[in-house]
Amino acid sequence: MEQKEFQLNDVVEMKKSHPCGANRWKIIRMGMDFRIKCEGCGHSVMIPRKEFTRKVKKILERQGD
Template sequence: MYDLGDIVEMKKAHPCGVNRWEITRMGADIKIKCTGCGHVVMMPRREFDKKLKKMLVKKDAD
């Protein structure tokens, strides 16, 4: 569904006004980075799955 380096949209926008996040770490916890201000958030995978709205950009599998 989603992988490292993908850009996703969450249900709630970040306070900086941008709603695009890049996945920077995958595992039991997922780390995402705001593409607007660079703020990093880490959350459990279950919480991430609930807050995810949609996939925006899939990273190319080179």
């Protein structure tokens, strides 16, 4: 699998959807852990980088340079 490059404020799709039904997540913090925010209900979750890269399906929107 290719190495994915993530940026702050990118919108990603995870393999599993959130219990609210949405499957769009915005990256709001990067580092050893990622904090992602559900675009549907606004709930944010902190997950380790390794777990995040394993669970992300694709990047839906890139943050413009």
